[in-house]
Amino acid sequence: MKSRLLLAAAIVCIISAAGNISAQSLAKAYEKDFLIGTALNNNQILEKDPVQAALIAKEFNCYTAENVMKSQVIHPEEDKYNFEMADALYALAKKNNAKVHGHTLIWHSQLSRFFRDKKTPEELAAAMESHINTVAGRYAGKTVSWDVVNEAVEDDGSLRKSTFLNVMGEDYLALAFKLAAKADPNAELYYNDYSMTGKPKREGVIRMVKKIQESGAKIDGIGMQGHWHLETPTIEDIETSILAYAALGVKVAITELDIDVLPNPRNVQGADISQRAENTTELNPYVNGLPADVEAKLAKRYQDIFALFLKHKDKISRVTFWGVNDGDSWKNNFPARGRSNYPLIFDRENKPKEAYKSILALKKKK
Numbered sequence: 585m586k587s588r589l590l591l592a593a594a595i596v597c598i599i600s601a602a603g604n605i606s607a608q609s610l611a612k613a614y615e616k617d618f619l620i621g622t623a624l625n626n627n628q629i630l631e632k633d634p635v636q637a638a639l640i641a642k643e644f645n646c647y648t649a650e651n652v653m654k655s656q657v658i659h660p661e662e663d664k665y666n667f668e669m670a671d672a673l674y675a676l677a678k679k680n681n682a683k684v685h686g687h688t689l690i691w692h693s694q695l696s697r698f699f700r701d702k703k704t705p706e707e708l709a710a711a712m713e714s715h716i717n718t719v720a721g722r723y724a725g726k727t728v729s730w731d732v733v734n735e736a737v738e739d740d741g742s743l744r745k746s747t748f749l750n751v752m753g754e755d756y757l758a759l760a761f762k763l764a765a766k767a768d769p770n771a772e773l774y775y776n777d778y779s780m781t782g783k784p785k786r787e788g789v790i791r792m793v794k795k796i797q798e799s800g801a802k803i804d805g806i807g808m809q810g811h812w813h814l815e816t817p818t819i820e821d822i823e824t825s826i827l828a829y830a831a832l833g834v835k836v837a838i839t840e841l842d843i844d845v846l847p848n849p850r851n852v853q854g855a856d857i858s859q860r861a862e863n864t865t866e867l868n869p870y871v872n873g874l875p876a877d878v879e880a881k882l883a884k885r886y887q888d889i890f891a892l893f894l895k896h897k898d899k900i901s902r903v904t905f906w907g908v909n910d911g912d913s914w915k916n917n918f919p920a921r922g923r924s925n926y927p928l929i930f931d932r933e934n935k936p937k938e939a940y941k942s943i944l945a946l947k948k949k950k
């Protein structure tokens with residue numbers, strides 16, 4: 585009898601421990617607040633590293649293709665599409681019971697040549713229609729939301745002079761959202777951009793979104809990319825922007841969150857990848873690992889940011905990290921190439937960092 589009681593007690597401990605471990609996941613902890621997403625690269629989509637594949641399946645419930653759904657990759661020539669990797673992403677999401685956020689339909693960067701060769705509004709509109717119908721149409725009903733237009737506003741609030749604006753004028757913006765609504769009627773449609781906490785840009789985005797709304801096009805949300813730093817932008821700046829965008833009657837998503845811990849050459853903000861800097865020892869101080877004091881600062885920064893997100897969880901639909909572990913991050917090569925950065929919440933060995941624990945601790949306090 586005694587051995588049976590001991591065995592039962594052991595099983596209870598194992599189950600409860602397992603329960604605690606499964607409760608450890610970010611997606612589970614925040615499931616009543618907002619989606620917890622990550623950007624996936626080719627190797628992650630193909631589950632090349634089984635340890636990281638298990639982490640992705642456990643910790644995140646929304647996937648964004650870091651690159652494979654950009655026009656230059658998925659639609660490199662007018663009559664040629666590459667769906668293999670995007671199809672694999674959707675298959676992985678289905679397997680893991682995760683959602684997919686589509687990134688991105690209309691973007692001036694990584695733009696296929698044939699788009700840039702269109703010289704009349706009619707030709708470019710037709711190319712946009714074909715691209716959006718084919719890509720958004722293929723994944724219609726399986727995509728929780730789309731970045732319909734990405735990075736169309738400059739930091740000073742003016743509209744970016746992209747191929748789209750130069751050939752079609754502002755009309756391309758409403759057209760993109762109308763085409764996306766037709767191709768995937770049930771998906772939420774977002775405008776996505778970086779440096780979204782600066783006043784001039786925020787006002788420019790608000791002007792643009794109001795015009796899209798006035799055109800009768802469906803726009804459901806605004807994505808703030810969240811390529812931030814240890815000190816900037818301030819929590820107040822972020823909150824001001826969340827409130828200002830939500831006041832338009834749209835959802836807010838934090839779409840590409842990472843916190844740069846390295847010295848910032850020329851105070852480069854956001855993600856304008858044309859801004860480059862040379863790699864120097866001064867700009868790359870942590871080649872042998874992140875000092876404990878910086879690790880602690882990063883954990884506090886992430887906790888402060890997530891406390892703000894929880895405060896406004898009624899406005900926030902999703903928080904997506906721009907990468908899984910520090911080694912995967914684009915910030916190792918921007919604005920200076922070949923640096924050792926530590927912007928995410930899992931380390932290069934896929935171990936949870938203090939930042940992961942600090943974000944999770946917020947939910948335990950509830």
Ligand code: G3I
Pocket residue numbers: 650651654694734778809840855857914
């Ligand atoms: O796949 C090719 C490979 O075949 C080739 O050998 C290699 C050599 O250059 O390039 C590889 O493509 C690179 C791709 O990442 C995949 O690694 C591109 O050159 C490189 O430009 C691309 O960088 C991506 C960048 O967007 C530009 O598309 C970053 O990974 C990605 O993190 C970054 O993400 C953007 C968001 O989409 C929009 N918001 C800003 C954010 C950061 O720039």
